[in-house]
Amino acid sequence: MISAVPLEWVLILASGLFCVGLFGALSRRHAVSMLMGIELMLNAVNINLVAFWRYTQPDEVGGMIFALFVIVVAAAEAAVGLAMAIAIYRTWQTVNVDSVDSLRG
Amino acid sequence: MPPEIVIPAIDVRVIAPMLTIFAWATVLLMVDLFMPGKDRKLTGYLALAGLAVTALVTLAVQPAPGTSRTSFSNMVVLDSFGTTLTLILLLIAAFSIAISINYLSYHNIEMGEYYPLILFATGGMILLGQSTNLILVFLGVELLSITLYVLTAFFYPRYTSEEAGLKYLLLGAFAAGFLIYGIALIYGGAGTLDLFEIGAFLNTSLAVGSAFPPGALLVLIGGALVLIGFCFKISLVPFHMWTPDVYEGSPTPVAAFMSVGTKGAAFAALLRILIVALLPFKIYWLPVLGVLATLTMLFGNIAALMQPNMKRMLAYSSVGHAGYITIGIMTAGTHGTESFLFYLLAYALANMGAFAVLITLERRGEMAWSVDDFAGLWKRYPLLAIAMATFMLSLAGVPPTAGFFGKFFVFAAAWEDGQIFLVFMGVLSSAIAAFFYLRVIMRMFMDEPVREVIPIFNRGLTITIGIAVVGTIVFGLLPTPLVSLVQNSVIALGVGG
Amino acid sequence: MDLVVQIMFGVTGLLILGAAFMVVSVRNIIHAALWLITCFFGIAMLYLLLQAEFLAIVQILLYIGAVAVLVLFAVMLTRQIDDPDEPVLFQRWRSTLLITAILFAAVLVPTIYNHNWLIFADPQPAFAGPRELGFAFMNAYLLPFQIAAVLLLAALVGAIIIAMEDQEQRRVRVLTLAEEVALRGEREPSPPTRPANPQPASSSSNPTPPPAPEQAGEGA
Numbered sequence: 001m002i003s004a005v006p007l008e009w010v011l012i013l014a015s016g017l018f019c020v021g022l023f024g025a026l027s028r029r030h031a032v033s034m035l036m037g038i039e040l041m042l043n044a045v046n047i048n049l050v051a052f053w054r055y056t057q058p059d060e061v062g063g064m065i066f067a068l069f070v071i072v073v074a075a076a077e078a079a080v081g082l083a084m085a086i087a088i089y090r091t092w093q094t095v096n097v098d099s100v101d102s103l104r105g
Numbered sequence: 106m107p108p109e110i111v112i113p114a115i116d117v118r119v120i121a122p123m124l125t126i127f128a129w130a131t132v133l134l135m136v137d138l139f140m141p142g143k144d145r146k147l148t149g150y151l152a153l154a155g156l157a158v159t160a161l162v163t164l165a166v167q168p169a170p171g172t173s174r175t176s177f178s179n180m181v182v183l184d185s186f187g188t189t190l191t192l193i194l195l196l197i198a199a200f201s202i203a204i205s206i207n208y209l210s211y212h213n214i215e216m217g218e219y220y221p222l223i224l225f226a227t228g229g230m231i232l233l234g235q236s237t238n239l240i241l242v243f244l245g246v247e248l249l250s251i252t253l254y255v256l257t258a259f260f261y262p263r264y265t266s267e268e269a270g271l272k273y274l275l276l277g278a279f280a281a282g283f284l285i286y287g288i289a290l291i292y293g294g295a296g297t298l299d300l301f302e303i304g305a306f307l308n309t310s311l312a313v314g315s316a317f318p319p320g321a322l323l324v325l326i327g328g329a330l331v332l333i334g335f336c337f338k339i340s341l342v343p344f345h346m347w348t349p350d351v352y353e354g355s356p357t358p359v360a361a362f363m364s365v366g367t368k369g370a371a372f373a374a375l376l377r378i379l380i381v382a383l384l385p386f387k388i389y390w391l392p393v394l395g396v397l398a399t400l401t402m403l404f405g406n407i408a409a410l411m412q413p414n415m416k417r418m419l420a421y422s423s424v425g426h427a428g429y430i431t432i433g434i435m436t437a438g439t440h441g442t443e444s445f446l447f448y449l450l451a452y453a454l455a456n457m458g459a460f461a462v463l464i465t466l467e468r469r470g471e472m473a474w475s476v477d478d479f480a481g482l483w484k485r486y487p488l489l490a491i492a493m494a495t496f497m498l499s500l501a502g503v504p505p506t507a508g509f510f511g512k513f514f515v516f517a518a519a520w521e522d523g524q525i526f527l528v529f530m531g532v533l534s535s536a537i538a539a540f541f542y543l544r545v546i547m548r549m550f551m552d553e554p555v556r557e558v559i560p561i562f563n564r565g566l567t568i569t570i571g572i573a574v575v576g577t578i579v580f581g582l583l584p585t586p587l588v589s590l591v592q593n594s595v596i597a598l599g600v601g602g
Numbered sequence: 603m604d605l606v607v608q609i610m611f612g613v614t615g616l617l618i619l620g621a622a623f624m625v626v627s628v629r630n631i632i633h634a635a636l637w638l639i640t641c642f643f644g645i646a647m648l649y650l651l652l653q654a655e656f657l658a659i660v661q662i663l664l665y666i667g668a669v670a671v672l673v674l675f676a677v678m679l680t681r682q683i684d685d686p687d688e689p690v691l692f693q694r695w696r697s698t699l700l701i702t703a704i705l706f707a708a709v710l711v712p713t714i715y716n717h718n719w720l721i722f723a724d725p726q727p728a729f730a731g732p733r734e735l736g737f738a739f740m741n742a743y744l745l746p747f748q749i750a751a752v753l754l755l756a757a758l759v760g761a762i763i764i765a766m767e768d769q770e771q772r773r774v775r776v777l778t779l780a781e782e783v784a785l786r787g788e789r790e791p792s793p794p795t796r797p798a799n800p801q802p803a804s805s806s807s808n809p810t811p812p813p814a815p816e817q818a819g820e821g822a
Contacts, residue, residue: 004604005611008714010652011293013615015710017622018286023702024626025279027695029688032676033631034275036638039669040622041282043645046657048289054652057296061738065746066240066298067657068735070285071664072750073247076757077278078669080254082676083765084271089680091264096688097275100268103350120745127752134759177745218759225756232749240746248753255760270764290713326713 010051018044031088031095035081042074116176118166119183122191123231125162129155130224137217145217149206152220156199156227163191173597179299180238184597186442189590190234190373193450194366198227200457200573201362203565204464208358211561212469214260223362226252230370237381237597239288239298242374246284246338249370250277253363257355269354276337276347284334287327294323303382311385328383332390338371341431342400345424349408352420353474357467360416361460364423365453368430376434376445381598394435395527401428402534410541415463416474418541419456422500425538426452429515432527436518437596444514446591451511451580455499458573462493465560465570479545481554489560490549492574499577501542502535507580507587514588611651617644629690631677639670656731 017040024037046067053063085095092100117124133155137148166183168174173184202223209215229248236242254277258270292298295306303324310318336344352360379390405425412418430452433445466478483490499508512535516528580587621641625634642665649658692698739747 004607005651009611009615010648011714012711013618013648015706015714016619018282019702019706019710020619020622020626021282022705023695023698024622025275025282026698026702027691028626029690029692030631031271031275032673032680033626033634033690035278036625036634036673038275038278038282039638039665039673040625040641041279042285043642043665045282045285045289046661047645047648048286048293050649050652050654050657052289052293054654056293061734062298063292064654064657064735065738065743066289066292068660069240069244069746069750071660072754073244073281075664075669076247076251076754077274077281078672079761080251080757080764081274081278082672083761084254084258084267084274085676086679087258087261087764088267088271091267095680097271098692100271103265103268103272103353115744131752131755134755178742180745216763218763222756222760225752228752238746240743241749244746244749244753248749248756251753251760252756255756255763258764267764322713326709 007051007055010055011048014044014047014051016044017041017047029096029098031085031097031100032082034097035078035085038081039074039078042070046070114176116174119174119176119181119235121166122159122163123228123235125159126155126224126228126231129158130221130228133224134218134221137221140217143215144210145215145219146206146210148217148220149202149209152202152224153199155224156195156202160192160195163188163195170593171595175237175597178238179301180241181232181235182237182597183235184595186373186446186594186596187231187235189446189594190369190449191231193446193453194227194230194234194369197362197366197369197453197457198223200453200461200569201358201366203569204361204457204461205356205358206565207561207563208356208464208467212260212356213262214356216259219256219259222252222256226256226362227366230366233370233374236374237300237377239291239300239378242378243281243285243288245374246334246371247281249367250281250338253277253359253367256359256362257351259359260354260356263354265354266356267354269351272347272354273351280334280337280344282334283330283337287330287332287334290327290330291324292327294320294327296320300378300382304384307383307385324383325386325389328378328386328390329393331378332375332393335371335375336397339368339375339427339430340424341397341427342404342424345401345405345427348424349417349420352423353414353416357416357460357464360420361457364419364460365449365456368423368427369449369453372430372434372445372449376437376442377596379434380437380596391435394431395524398428398431398435398527399530401425401431402531403428403537406534406538406541410537412541413476414474415476415479415545418476419459419463422538422542423456425534426456426500428534429512429531432519432524432531433515435524435527436515436522440518440521442594442596443588443591444511444518446594447514447584447587448511450587450591451499451507451577454573454576454580455496455506455508458492458570458577459496459500461566461569461573462489462496465489465562465566466558467561476545476548477555478558480548480552482549482558485554485558486560489570492570493549494546495574495577497542497545499581501539503539505578505581507577507584509581510584510588607651611648614644614647614651617641618648627690629686632674635670635673635677638673639666642666642670656735 021037021040021044024040025034028034028037049063049067057063088100089095133148133151140147167188168183168185173182175182202220209219226249229245232241233245236245254270254274257273258267260266291303295303297303307321307324310321340348383390402425405421405428409418409421412421430445430448433448437445463474499506502508502512516531519528618641621637621644624637625641628634642661646658646661649661
């Protein structure tokens, strides 16, 4: 059924999503937006893993398991990152990464 | 009828060190809750005890020379390389906690959770040094990184601390994205996440003869992305830009811990990936690492030249040292791992000592680690000046110190490998580096004091500085025992055996 | 039947990429978060197409239920939703766009297309439901499972530490060394004692103080 869709299409979709997320993480100025871009990158990885599992190793669970670990880590990272954004806002009254920039030299 | 859960045969000895440290950290987290009062020094001492227990456990389960043990479906390996690395990492963690205990209360940032977090990060480092599966490498990197993001932002009265935490987190999470995208591509190409199996896959598929057999190209691109992810963690140029900011903003003991511990663990994991899984691709990664090492040594040391701020100077110097360690791991395929481990220990002693001296001079409520504070130190606090001079000489690689032998072994191994150009660049950048290390010494011994400094001494700092000085000099004069220790530390290249 | 699957895949893919593009480009950050939810939802649909039903459920529960809501909370708490004076992107966005496009078009796509995939002729519907995954977690993947638990504990403790509201003893500005010396009267302070706001004047590497350091004497 899914074999109607070649594996390449899914992988191209995942790499496109990765690159969009990369662009977001690199060029948005709002810290929360940057975190959203990183979440998109991690989701692209998961699409890759699930596609590899489905097309090349449907009888093993390795890819699925790894995807679950990626979700766990993404959730942990998001929790710490958003906590940090809130703490930054309390001190600086902004979360723009451009403005939060006193360390130089 | 569901199948019975069959727990596979587990060799607990393989994970005993990290099991001990994780269990200790979790229990300590709860013990800390029930501790009366605001004073959290006892938690710190308990964490030190935990590190000592872990070291004893590590020694008790160490494998016989030349053998290794694997367990948990070959996901972790206990070899002599892992054991030696674990001991070095435990020493680094013990130094960091010893210099933290009074630092936290002095700067009014004392919270009991600090110590379990350090233990969690150390456990993640130990895991990185032992894992032979990319899932565990990923989880180890993340465990280490997430705890360090928190520790970086720990200095809440200082607004720069949270800024440093945010910068570190954004770049670290970004690097993690590259790391796992690369791991996913390797999984797609090789069909496995096990380092040994990836190595076997590459060997068989490259032996067929065609330029790029199915899967190998994917593993190559995936390996490149994994390398980019690691370059952020070990701050190789051009992925180093976060390093000085993060070190300056974080609490000084955490900066010390990060500068040595993270590098040691991440380099160890990279070493294992490179020589266990990707050895057939050595023709590709060797020149890439050579270019990165050259850029890192030159740029790190040149940037350190212009720093008036000691903490940033040490950050750039740690970037430079990452370049030398990279040379060490480049030769690991042929000369074992001894130059890497020796360099790491020498660097750990000198760098932890230098950060400890920085803590004695750190001013409360201010953000200055100006090199001016070191001017004329010899006239007022001669012992402190001598200690700092020892560390600077060792970091510069001047003969009677351990740092000299560290650089010597790295360069000798590279020379035997035929990497003449790298040795040349290494020596050149060491000459540049000597300039700013010696400038600190000159200011301490020759100049008049610029302003009043009141060093803070306490037991933890004194002991740390003392051990670091003694170690630096003893290993500089008598490197033989250490050399034989690291020469016997061999990476397991196969399962069991 | 094949065409139906292909059309479903195409629609899902367009939904995912379009939503992702909106996430990185819209100005209003609440809208960006809502587009992020749309994107996560599209990915869950893709997982259903790939017959990874359990993962699709996890995707909805964890990403939409937890992460996206967390993002929305953070946006609400930081109250910096839409400032028309602030540019959305960095100045350098064109060069990042270029780097990203090169990575996509010159590295990833050729790699994927040059590859001779060893695909099962007609991959059987694989069953990786909760039961198989649970057995795998308890067998081959026991150690990563435990490490993930440790990681979650560390992240939990860390997030609480970072985001904890100011209590009495937090953000108390400690005296600088010079001020303490002056208070004790042990000796004359070498630099003049500074007022309540601790500007990093002594740090030569810190020319620009941040806009609003809140630490000045608050709660002291």
